[in-house]
Amino acid sequence: MLILSRSHYNKIMMVFLIMFLLSIPSQTLAVNVALSSETDKIALLALKDKLTNGDPHALPSWNESLHFCEWQGVTCSRRHMRVSSLQLQNQYWGGTFAPSLGNLTFLKEINFTNINLHGEILGEVGRLKRLKILDLRNNNLGGHIPVEMINCSSLEVIILMYNNLTGKVPSWFGSMVQLTQLGLAANGFVGKIPPSLGNLSSLEKLSFLQNHMEGSITPALGRLSNLKFLSLSGNNFSGLFPPSVYNLSNIQTFYLAGNQLAGNLLSNIPLAFPNLQTFACGRNQFTGIFPSSISNLSELQFFDIAENDFHGPISPNLGSLHKLWRFNVGLNRFGSGSTHDLDFLSSLKNCTQLQKLGFYHNSLGGVLTDLIGNLSSNLVWLAMGSNQISGRIPEGIGKLVNLASLDMELNFLQGTIPDSIGKLKNLGVLWLDGNKFYGNIPLVIGNLTMLFDVDLSSNKFEGLIPFTLGYCTNMQKFAAWGNNISGNIPNQTFGYQQGLIELFLYSNSFTGPIPSDFGNLNHLSILDLQDNKLIGEIPMRLSACTALTVLVLEGNSFHGSIPSFLGSLLSLEVLDLSNNNFSSSIPHQLVNLTLLKTLNLSFNHLSGEVPVGGVFNNITAISLTGNKNLCGGIPQLNLPACPVFPLQKKHKRSLKRRVILFIVFGGILISCVAFISIYLLKKKAKKLPTTSLALQYRYVKVSYGELHQATNGFSSSNLVGTGSFGSVYRGTLVHFERPVAVKVLKLQTSGASKSFMVECNALGKIKHRNLVNILTCCSSVDYKGNDFKAIVFEFMPNGNLEALLHNTIEDSVSTNLSFNLMQRVNIALDVAFALDYLHNDSEKVVVHCDIKPSNVLLDDEVVAHLGDFGLARLIHGAASSSSSGQATSSTIKGTIGYLPPEYGAGGSVSPQGDMYSYGILLLEMLTGKKPTDTIFGEGLSLHKFCKMAIPEGITEIVDSRLLVPFDEGERKITPQNIKECLVSFARIGVACSEEFPSQRMNIKDVIMELQAIKQKLLH
CATH class of the missing domain: 3.80.10.10 (Ribonuclease Inhibitor)
Structure with missing residues (x-):
């Protein structure tokens, strides 16, 4: 018998196999x-x-025209x-x-x-x-x-993160020995880490981030010798950190944050993980001191151990961490309040890649020195709040030009805010609350146009809210409570911040009314103005703030009725109007506020019936104490019953008879009143000119009643300005598409009636682009039978020049708040054009007699209009006429500081007198100082002050806003160009305000010089 070896057998079988395959037709294969x-x-x-x-429109390439291997x-x-x-x-x-x-x-x-x-x-x-x-x-x-x-035994990468998977992590993952990545982050996994994962010797990345896993970390992870990335953050892991994990010598990224882990972690980190790049163990319960050996981790980029219980000093040897870009040790117990606690900052100056630095909520003491400016210019986040740091904010802070968030809250810092902070153009968050800062909030805050969250609360700031804050149009939260800031809350400053959500200005010394432009704040959720000195009524425009959840006006001097529109603010949860002077009844509309949890109307002068329903049915949610004349409401309020009118007790038939009698006698009464009214009006008309002013100038007639309604009863919330002879209110009349300004004469003031006639005569016969346009006049009687006179003008939405210069009243300011030199030149030109028309081009020479910033009004395009002609004089003949054609000034009452010297000495009214006032106005626009400023006196006037500064000292006396370079179209206006133009502007103002009339500059020459300045700025 032939016995074949295995090799011969295999060869024979291969031959048979080949012969078999060759016998199969190729078509079958x-x-x-x-x-x-x-x-x-x-x-x-x-x-x-x-x-x-x-x-059908998805995956269009998946069709019969292409082979499936070519499909997308x-x-x-x-x-x-x-x-x-x-x-x-x-x-x-x-x-x-x-x-x-x-x-x-x-x-x-x-x-x-x-x-x-x-x-x-x-x-x-x-x-x-x-x-x-x-x-x-x-x-x-x-x-x-x-x-x-489990059958997919070839799997090397499993990434299931950011889904909604549930259950326990399968233990059979441990059999997939070829796995290099296992990503299960951001799901709903529960249970413990399976110890079988320790079998995955090839694993390089493992992530359980943001799940609901718990228990201790299995020591089996220490067997993953190739692991480079491990993330266990955002779970409920607890217990001590297992020592076996220190065997992961190849680890580069290690996330443990947001668990309940404990133990002394840091001491072994530098030796165990020499290749470490990212280490985050924040929000745990780790203890221990900060090891100086951290400086040996030359690859370290991200180091965050915030919210633990670490203590001791922070190592001053961090300068070797050249790749470090985030260093956060906040919310621990570092430092001891000593002077050397901040020494580590000097070493961080060598970390040129540093972008985020946080050491907030510790016990760090010491003085903040200028070395802060030596930190990386790449720094975007600097948080040092809630420590014991003292000193001032160093000027060097301005070097951190990329800073987006600065947190210095709750320290012992003091002094004023340095102007260098205005260089931080990328700053979005500024927290300085809870320190001892004093002085004014600096104007340079307006440079920080990216600001959206500002907290200056609980300091010693004083002065006014800077108008430049209006530049910060991205603002969402502004808090300045607990200071001594005073003056009116600027009208349009916050009105520009239409994304504002929270505004906290309580516990200050603000005066005046609530700005009407708060009505622009459609997203405002919290408005807290309590404990100030605010007055007036709640403005109607606040009804537009439909997102309000908290409105607190407690502890002011508001008066008038509680407006019914508050019942339309359906998002309100807290409404506190206590400790004011509100009167009348509680509006029933407040029952519509179904979300209201707190309503405090205590200590006012409210009267009448308390509504029933809504929040008024919840005795624990409302407070009405201190209103003696309230009645009714739910029984638990223990208020007296409201009086019942007899009419309510009568029979329906009796009621019907009473109604019929009321109608009959009412008709007779109305007829009598009408007859008497006609008789009285005719009698009163004999005292007026035979042709009314409205008809004489072909204006639309308006009645007292219409003006009363247009201005909400001449409400203080509609008041936009006051003067010697009257007050001006904003209003809306049906005859005119746009808002109007109603000047109501104070007829009890001597000369007011004459002023009324003068202004109507003057403005009724002159028309010019740069003069305020009179719309109509009203001479009537009010509801009490008293004489009433008013003039209706176009409303100027951007207020007056005085507000723009001094920010002292609530009038609106320009939509471009920079108020640079070009804008001032344009306003000066507008006023000059108006004077040229009055002095040279009108039928009669008109001398205004009261040129000053408050009489220069600005329309919505910031075009200036000269107004208030109550002191104007009409002179027969040309402007250059002799004294015989001039008016006596014996009864002139101009404004101190703007009044020309010759008027005070009994001289005649002349166009040259207007030129003097105009010159002072120019110098006020230049310096930002009023002619009555306290620095002027004892021989020094605004005129001399400016004259002495020309030309070398011009930059020392001008309004600082004028020195800021600005863009005009595509041209950048440089400081040198600005300086030259400032000198020219000052020369014009000085030349116009010379002591003797004959030496003053002519208005046509002024126009030519100002146009030359404008051309120089443009070219």
């Missing part, structure tokens, strides 16, 4: 390949239908022409897995990231035994990980 390809195609089409929810996202193996890779990303189909996916048995990679998948991962995935990469991140998948996946 081709058919088998075609059948396999057809299976993949059918599987893909079924998958498409499920993934895209049957959307499909890759095939070259040898078998079978699907080996599916990559479909960043779509919004919202579909599900299809069981047909399991038929694509040659698949090695599935990448379905961010396609809004929902449903569960199907068990058919377990048939893909060749699968190496499974990436399903950023979807809405739910349920458990299917156990069938």
Whole structure:
């Protein structure tokens, strides 16, 4: 018997196999390949239908005109022409897995990231035994990980993060020994880390970030010798940190934050993890001191150990960490309040990549020195709040030009805010509250146009809210409570901040009314103005603040009725109007506030019936103490019953008779009143000119009643200015499309009636672009029968020049708040054009006699209009006429500081007198100082002050806003160019305000000089 060796046997069998294969027709093999390809195609089409929810427009390339290997996202193996890779990303189909996916048995990679998948991962995935990469991140998948996946023994990468998967992490993951990445972050996994994961010796990345896992960290993780990335943050892990984890010598990124881990962690970190780049263990319960050996981690970039219980000094040897960009040790117990606690800052100056630095909420003492300016110019976040740091804010802070967030709250810092802070153009968050800062809030805050969260509370700031704050149009939260800031709350400063959500100005010394422009704050949620000295009524425009949840006006001097529109602010949860002077009844509309949890109306002068319903039914939610004349309400309030009128007790028939009698006698009474009224009006009309002013100048007639309604009863909330002879109110009349200004004469003031006639005569006969346009006059009687006179003008939405210069009243200011030199030149030109018309181009020479900033009004395009002609004089003949054609000034009452010297000495009224006042106005625009400023006296006047400064000292006396370079169109106006133009501007003002009339500059020459300045700025 022939015995063959194994090698001979194998050769013979191979020959037989080859002969067998050669005997099979080639067409059969081709058919088998075609059948396999057809299976993949059918599987893909079924998958498409499920993934895209049957959307016919999705995956347009998946059609019969192309081979499926050319379809979008499909890759095939070259040898078998079978699907080996599916990559479909960043779509919004919202579909599900299809069981047909399991038929694509040659698949090695599935990448379905961010396609809004929902449903569960199907068990058919377990048939893909060749699968190496499974990436399903950023979807809405739910349920458990299917156990069938255990068959995918070739898997190297599993990324399921950012889904809604639940259950425990499968222990059978430990059998997938080829895994290099396992990403399960941001799901709903529970339970402990399976110890079997310690078998994955090839694993390089492991993430359980943001799940609901708990228990201690398994020591088995210490066996993952190749691990470079480990994230356990955002779970409920507890217990001590296992020593075995220190064996992970290759680790580069280590996240432990947001757990309940304890123990002494830091001491071994530098030795155990020499390649460490990122280390974050914040929000745990770790203890221990800060090891100086941290400086040996030369690759360290991210170091965050905030919110633990570390203590002792912070190592001053951090300068070797050249790659460090985040260093956060906040909310620990570092420091001892000693002078050397901040020494570590000097070493950080060598960390030139540093972007985020936080050492807030510790016990660090010492003086903040200018070394802070030596930190990296890349720094964007600096947080040192809640320590014991003293000293001033150093000027060097201005070097940190990329700073976006600065937190210095709750320290012992003092002094004024340095102007260098205005260089931090990227600053969005500024927290300085709870220190001892004093002085004014600096004007340079307006340079910080990116600010959105500012807290200056609980300091010693004083002065006014800077008007420049209006530049900060991105503001969402502004808090300055607990200071001594005074003056009116600027009208348009906060009105520009239409994204404002929270405004806290309580416990200051603000005066005046609530700015009407608060009505622009559509997103305002919290407005707290309590404990100030505010007056007036709640403005109607506040009804536009429909997002208000908290409105606190307690402890002021507001008066009038509680407006019914508050009942339309349906988001209100807290309304506190206590300790004011509100009167009348409680508006029933407040019962509509279904979300209201607190209503405090205590200590006012309210009377009448307390409403029933809504918040008024909750005795614990309302406070009405200190209002003696209230009645009714729910029984628990223990208020007296409201009086019942007899009419309510009568029979219906009796009521009907009373109504009939009322109508009859009422008609007779009305007839009598009408007859008497006509008689009285005719009698009163004899005292007036035979032709009314309204008809004489062909204006629309308006009555007292219409003006009363237009101004909300001449409400203080509508008051925009006061003068010697009257008050000006904003209003709305049906005859005019735009708002109007109503000047109501104080007829009890001597000369007021004459002023009324003068102003109507003067403005009624002159028209010019730069004069205030009179719309109509009203000479009538008020509801009490008293004489009433008013003039109606165009309303100037940007207020007056005095507000723009001094920010002393609530009038609006320009929509471009920079108020640079070009804007002032334009305003000066506008006033000059008006004077040229009055003096030279009108039918009669008109001398205004009261040129001053408060009489220069600005329209919505910041064009200046000269107004208030109550002192004007009409002179017959040309402006250059002799004294015989001039008016005596014996009764002139101009304004101190602007009054020309000759008027005070009894001289005649002349155009040259207006030129003097105009010159003083120019110098006030130049310096920002009033002619009556306290620095002037004992021989020094505004005129001499400016004259002495020309030319070398001009930059020392001018308003600081004029020295800021600005853009005009595409041209950058340089400081040198500004200085030259300031000198020219000053020369004009000085030349116009010379002591003797004959020496003063002519208005036409003024116009030429100002136009020359304007051209120089433009070119």
